[in-house]
Amino acid sequence: MCGIVGYVGRDRGQGSSVLDSVAPAVDQESADGQHGALDVVMEGLRRLEYRGYDSAGVAVITADGIESRKKAGKLTNLVEELAADPLPRSLTGIGHTRWATHGGPTDQNAHPHLADGGKLALIHNGIIENYAELKAELTGEGLTFLSDTDTEVAAGLVGYLYRGLVESGAQGDLLTLALQQACQRLHGAFTLLAIHQDQPGTVVAGRRNSPLVVGLGDGENFLGSDVSGFIDFTRRAVELGQDQIVTITPDDVTITDFFGAPAEGTEFHVSWDAAAAEKGGFESFMEKEIHDQPDAVGQTLLGRSDVSGRLVLDELRIDESILRSVDKIVVLACGTSAYAGQVAKYAIEHWCRIPTEVELSHEFRYRDPIVNEKTLVVAISQSGETMDTLMAVRYAREQGAKVVAICNTNGSTIPRESDAVLYTHAGPEIAVASTKAFLAQITAAYLLGLYLAQLRGNKFRDEIADVLADLAEIPAKIQAILDDAEKIKQLGADMANAKSVLFLGRHVGFPVAMEGALKLKELAYIHAEGFAAGELKHGPIALIEEGQPVVVVMPSPRARDSLHAKVVSNVQEIRARGAVTIVIAEEGDTSVAAYSEHVFYVPASPTLLAPLLTTVPLQIFALALASAKGYDVDQPRNLAKSVTVE
Ligand code: AGP
Numbered sequence: 001m002c003g004i005v006g007y008v009g010r011d012r013g014q015g016s017s018v019l020d021s022v023a024p025a026v027d028q029e030s031a032d033g034q035h036g037a038l039d040v041v042m043e044g045l046r047r048l049e050y051r052g053y054d055s056a057g058v059a060v061i062t063a064d065g066i067e068s069r070k071k072a073g074k075l076t077n078l079v080e081e082l083a084a085d086p087l088p089r090s091l092t093g094i095g096h097t098r099w100a101t102h103g104g105p106t107d108q109n110a111h112p113h114l115a116d117g118g119k120l121a122l123i124h125n126g127i128i129e130n131y132a133e134l135k136a137e138l139t140g141e142g143l144t145f146l147s148d149t150d151t152e153v154a155a156g157l158v159g160y161l162y163r164g165l166v167e168s169g170a171q172g173d174l175l176t177l178a179l180q181q182a183c184q185r186l187h188g189a190f191t192l193l194a195i196h197q198d199q200p201g202t203v204v205a206g207r208r209n210s211p212l213v214v215g216l217g218d219g220e221n222f223l224g225s226d227v228s229g230f231i232d233f234t235r236r237a238v239e240l241g242q243d244q245i246v247t248i249t250p251d252d253v254t255i256t257d258f259f260g261a262p263a264e265g266t267e268f269h270v271s272w273d274a275a276a277a278e279k280g281g282f283e284s285f286m287e288k289e290i291h292d293q294p295d296a297v298g299q300t301l302l303g304r305s306d307v308s309g310r311l312v313l314d315e316l317r318i319d320e321s322i323l324r325s326v327d328k329i330v331v332l333a334c335g336t337s338a339y340a341g342q343v344a345k346y347a348i349e350h351w352c353r354i355p356t357e358v359e360l361s362h363e364f365r366y367r368d369p370i371v372n373e374k375t376l377v378v379a380i381s382q383s384g385e386t387m388d389t390l391m392a393v394r395y396a397r398e399q400g401a402k403v404v405a406i407c408n409t410n411g412s413t414i415p416r417e418s419d420a421v422l423y424t425h426a427g428p429e430i431a432v433a434s435t436k437a438f439l440a441q442i443t444a445a446y447l448l449g450l451y452l453a454q455l456r457g458n459k460f461r462d463e464i465a466d467v468l469a470d471l472a473e474i475p476a477k478i479q480a481i482l483d484d485a486e487k488i489k490q491l492g493a494d495m496a497n498a499k500s501v502l503f504l505g506r507h508v509g510f511p512v513a514m515e516g517a518l519k520l521k522e523l524a525y526i527h528a529e530g531f532a533a534g535e536l537k538h539g540p541i542a543l544i545e546e547g548q549p550v551v552v553v554m555p556s557p558r559a560r561d562s563l564h565a566k567v568v569s570n571v572q573e574i575r576a577r578g579a580v581t582i583v584i585a586e587e588g589d590t591s592v593a594a595y596s597e598h599v600f601y602v603p604a605s606p607t608l609l610a611p612l613l614t615t616v617p618l619q620i621f622a623l624a625l626a627s628a629k630g631y632d633v634d635q636p637r638n639l640a641k642s643v644t645v646e
Pocket of ligand 1: 334386
């Protein structure tokens with residue numbers, strides 16, 4: 001939640017070219033290619049807006065001191081504000097897009113917040129839990145506050161400490177010192193970035209349990225909530241540890257802990273390119289990301305086996321003897337990632353014969369779970385920053401469990417705090433509603449399951465090779481669904497006035513049904529619920545009335561245990577009560593047409609791999625329905641891409 005950017009550059013002369021359409025005519029780039037702070041910050045905010053879009057703001061250091069502009073609503077409002085009231089050229093700046101926690105989404109509550117008589121500007125991501133206590137203390141010292149935010153209290157504290165240092169005659173980098181002292185007093189989760197007009201050419205940041213990465217440039221340096229904050233300018237990045245302060249100047253990056261002791265970060269190369277985070281001709285990021293899915297699955301499979309067909313997961317640096325002795329797997333995740341875990345449970349238990357539980361991260365650690373050295377925790381997170389999952393990972397490790405992260409974001413916190421990581425290679429996912437990350441997560445979790453089965457001897461090599469061969473066919477099958485999506489798009493658009501849509505599935509189709517319902521809730525703001533088809537008769541069937549749309553994820557007729565016949569019976573039961581059924585079935589399953597108002601076929605696949613296909617029409621359906629309602633599918637209301645608060 002909240003996107004944060006910081007920039008500082010060396011003065012190499014001035015020119016007059018304008019960088020982009022985001023901040024028209026607001027800043028300049030010099031003739032030798034030097035960036036203006038506002039260019040960089042606005043470009044970073046444009047890329048980070050998916051993290052929160054309740055308000056946006058910037059502050060820069062100019063010859064006359066700190067200047068700031070901020071505006072409630074989406075980034076475009078700030079762009080308009082900057083066009084109406086431009087900022088002078090600057091080489092030091094910070095910017096913020098907000099997902100509101102303390103205080104509503106107003107201009108006043110937007111960041112940056114100023115302190116020290118307007119000489120200091122500060123932005124923040126996270127929640128400062130002891131802000132009320134600090135506010136009372138600072139008010140007692142004569143400070144006044146204009147907003148309802150915890151951030152303004154943090155700004156006030158840093159400004160107050162800065163002033164104290166000046167008055168005590170302290171020398172040197174007082175902003176870094178003040179931020180160190182402030183961070184020692186703050187409780188909760190935070191990334192703070194501050195600039196002070198008396199220290200042009202310096203941006204100081206502190207982090208605890210909240211994301212921050214450094215971008216390394218030539219005569220310029222960057223800060224971002226994630227690498228997309230500076231991906232247009234550099235691919236060299238530095239991961240920071242917990243409870244660290246980083247000070248960037250044009251030529252230096254200095255890292256300490258909160259007490260000033262020197263610390264180090266870890267440099268890494270950003271493999272995503274800027275174009276991967278653009279819409280590429282599609283109307284929305286979500287549409288583009290749905291179309292990225294053949295690639296997302298293909299890339300996640302790439303390079304995971306050796307010439308003899310043996311599965312090799314180099315990143316899985318956990319002692320093989322520990323993996324052999326695992327007697328329980330606990331998958332921890334939230335939202336869509338948790339549904340990926342639920343799909344994977346069927347496969348992992350089937351292939352490895354290890355009992356596997358899937359638990360929402362925020363429920364896990366508060367119920368005294370049974371976790372020990374023989375438990376393997378699999379933490380699934382697209383962003384790698386979800387606070388609920390991070391806290392659950394920490395708890396599990398404290399209990400002695402080994403943790404493998406399945407993550408899409410290099411340099412993020414969850415992989416860094418896990419024992420090993422299996423990266424999904426879906427590329428940047430910008431739309432708030434997760435699509436390609438979901439399929440990539442299932443793929444990665446399947447690779448993990450197959451690897452454990454190989455290691456523990458649950459499956460013969462040729463059996464594993466067969467599943468890998470089936471997985472290798474999935475990208476082309478997804479492409480076939482995408483190439484033939486007009487009918488489902490049309491149905492989504494035709495159903496724009498639906499008040500409620502139910503989803504039914506069985507076996508691996510059950511989590512797919514829940515994921516289909518989640519997509520519709522978050523994008524179209526209508527009631528949608530996913531049920532296990534077998535559970536219908538135990539209560540939910542009472543919801544069925546004349547005209548109720550029900551999407552059914554039909555198992556393959558070739559599947560074991562007559563699941564197909566049972567779900568067909570469920571379809572008949574709801575049709576008899578007036579439901580309008582929309583069935584996602586396997587190609588060749590001609591029997592369902594007689595029982596469905598609408599049928600959409602996906603290519604045949606083994607049962608366990610079917611979710612990689614049946615999910616796709618549900619994504620397209622939700623996208624089409626929400627688009628027909630005129631909603632912003634990339635930035636649905638009230639949501640943020642990366643949920644970094646508990
Ligand atoms: C899915 O469309 C949502 N945006 C949300 O449920 C998401 O999957 C969840 O917040 C978990 O995020 P993560 O994968 O980054 O941890």
